[in-house]
Amino acid sequence: MAFSLMPKTTEFFDLFDMQAENLVQGSRLFLEIVNEKKFEDVSAERMHALEHKGDEINHKIVNVLNETFVTPFDREDILALAGNMDNIIDAMYLITKRLSIYKIKETTPELKQYAVLLEKSVLTLQKMVKTMRLGSKAMKETLKYCVEINRLENEGDALRDKAITHLFEESKDPIFIIKWKEIYEAAESATDMCEFVANTVETILVKNN
Template identity: 30%
Template sequence: MAKKKEVNYFEMMEDAMRHACDISDRLLELIRDFGQEKTREKLPARLDAIHEIEHDGDRVHDEIIYELNRAFITPIDREDILLVAHDIDKITDNIENVAFRLWMFNVTALRPEMQEFVELIRKCCGKAAEVLAEFGNFKKSKVILTLIRQLSEYEHEGDTLYRTAVKNLFTNETDLLEIQKWRELYHDMEICFDTCKEMAQSVENAIVKNS
């Protein structure tokens, strides 16, 4: 009888996070190119590509759940794996949501803070990926807790950026529809920072619990 292949949950979580990073890359490219009319014309096609990446990430998430349901023994508490996997899935969904808001809100011009928001989202995703790369060897890792703290600092930067952007919006914008549109977009991007931090906190809690 063939031996059952060992499931590496840590690698699967890294794979899921790569999809979030990929979407953040696509979103940043979209924002940098947004001033070009052809970019706005091709927005639906670019959103389709982003959605396909999100769908691939969902498949990885579903595979983790499937394997957890079949597993008798897991390397750490199965609830911790489940929580981190769900957090990664939320990161992916929230970044995709920002991209689709551009189309849903019929955005034709970006406000000055938009690129700074998306660049910070990308940094958060990159740092989250570094955390997950160390997660599988957390008992011996000398850097994972430092990486988690760095990600928390990025989230604090995001909070400051959000407050400043909203203040500028209400100070300089007079069109009520634009205010509503951009307040929601800023809030959606702040949620991206928060979910990255939540994922890191879930990893940190798992480390404490399983050490």
């Protein structure tokens, strides 16, 4: 089946755009939380609201899929893309919740870098998703965004290693180390989730062009 606008409805693309916008809001909230050291419960609750909205959009995609005979690309790829996008906001909520549970009072340069990196990844993802409704006409542009998301994920890996190395070098408190190691790994997993979305989009392009 060709990757095109064969279906009479663009509802899937509209919903993917909605999910991407929700991710942008989540990344900006996370950046605000980290920069302003808002690690209290209310911040986790704000992120939870966005996580809940992501779940609702994901459920809507599944419902539309069940009601649609002709889809813009394979059903399993629609489910994979929807699920992987939803996992990103889940990861953001997990980090925010950990910061609250662990009673973190101060931020770190590495966490600030992760907040910036995650926002860049999500903004690139949003651009990538917007091009998908254009199909093969925008394939090169779509792939360009996929490559950029993969590059940013590699930055996330390197930042995790740097952060954890610095953590062990500078701290002798085992509880402090355990808390921050988990936070850094959770932050890195959020960039992983962005890469999973990019990989899913690349698979869609290969299968349908």
